[in-house]
Amino acid sequence: DAGVTQSPTHLIKTRGQQVTLRCSPKSGHDTVSWYQQALGQGPQFIFQYYEEEERQRGNFPDRFSGHQFPNYSSELNVNALLLGDSALYLCASSPLASSTDTQYFGPGTRLTVL
Amino acid sequence: QKEVEQNSGPLSVPEGAIASLNCTYSDRGSQSFFWYRQYSGKSPELIMSIYSNGDKEDGRFTAQLNKASQYVSLLIRDSQPSDSATYLCAGNNNDMRFGAGTRLTVKP
Numbered sequence: 725d726a727g728v729t730q731s732p733t734h735l736i737k738t739r740g741q742q743v744t745l746r747c748s749p750k751s752g753h754d755t756v757s758w759y760q761q762a763l764g765q766g767p768q769f770i771f772q773y774y775e776e777e778e779r780q781r782g783n784f785p786d787r788f789s790g791h792q793f794p795n796y797s798s799e800l801n802v803n804a805l806l807l808g809d810s811a812l813y814l815c816a817s818s819p820l821a822s823s824t825d826t827q828y829f830g831p832g833t834r835l836t837v838l
Numbered sequence: 839q840k841e842v843e844q845n846s847g848p849l850s851v852p853e854g855a856i857a858s859l860n861c862t863y864s865d866r867g868s869q870s871f872f873w874y875r876q877y878s879g880k881s882p883e884l885i886m887s888i889y890s891n892g893d894k895e896d897g898r899f900t901a902q903l904n905k906a907s908q909y910v911s912l913l914i915r916d917s918q919p920s921d922s923a924t925y926l927c928a929g930n931n932n933d934m935r936f937g938a939g940t941r942l943t944v945k946p
Contacts, residue, residue, distance in 0.1 A: 757934065766842070766926050766936030767882065780933045814881055816934075825870055825930055829881040 726751055728817050728830035736836045737805050745800045745833045749817030755779075756798040757827060758790060759814040767814055773798050802835075810837045841865050844927050844937035853946050857914040861927030861937055864908065868929035871903055873912045876924045876939065885925075886912065917944045 729748045737743050749756050755774045759767035769782035773792035792798045796817075802809055812834050816827035842863045851857045859873075870889050874882035886901040888894045888910070894901045900913040910929075914921055924939040 759934075759936075764938070766928075766938045767934075769933045769935065772933065782933060812881075826872065826884060826887050827934060828884060829874075832881045 728753075728815060728828055730813075730815050730830040730833050732833060733831070734834045734836075736838065738838050739805055739807060741805050741837075742801065742803045743805060743835060745802075745813050745815075745835070746797065747800070747815030747817075747830060748797045749815075750828050753817035753819050753828075754796050755818045756792060756796065757816045757818070758798070758800045759816065760784070760809075761812040761814055761832075763811075770800070805837045807837050810835060841935045842927055842929055842937040844925075844940045846938055847941040848943055849940055850943045850945060851917050853917060853919060853944055855917050855944075857917045857921065857942055857944070859912040859914075859925050859927075859940050859942065861910040861912075862908055863910065863927075863929045863935075865929060865931050865935065866905075866908065867931040868935075870930045871901075871910045872928045872930070872934075873899075873901060873910075874926040874928065874936075875921075876926055878924075882926055914942075917942075919944050919946050 757772040758770040761767045771781040776792045787803045789801045812832045815830045818827045873885045876882045888901040888903045898915045902911045926939045927937045
């Protein structure tokens, strides 16, 4: 049973560039959430996708956008990168149509903005 | 005020001792709570979930929830050096809110 997968593992970009991160949820899961984790901090909620639509959004600017595909996989796009966007980006999946809202995390993508 | 607060530590306990990790939350709408373990450079790994007031035990781990006091805790019995990690507390009310984590060190 494959867990949550993310790609790429590491990424280095320069200020002003755009980046796309990818996530495939755990088998049987249809909901994908994205988080940003700065060094020494807990994960911060960016947004959640279900049925190809954004269900919830955290306090992040419009530079952060996402998409969910019919196979439940998801992308996170960040435009006009800033130095402060350097962080570990985590994807988590959960089965919405379930009594549990437990989320399982992927390995993350480490983004460095120079 | 942060929505989920944890003592950042570091918390140091000897091998075999009980480690006690605490968390408070401000959003009374939160219905479910989670403890994740995160090793350095890795992603969070789920340890426990708890939804009702009281205790929930799973092996060496016991989670405690007190909604009236807005307090969640995690006890780790017979602590092992492999338990050394950062422990993240999270509460869920439509979206998951995490604390900054408590760093635990178990000394052999």
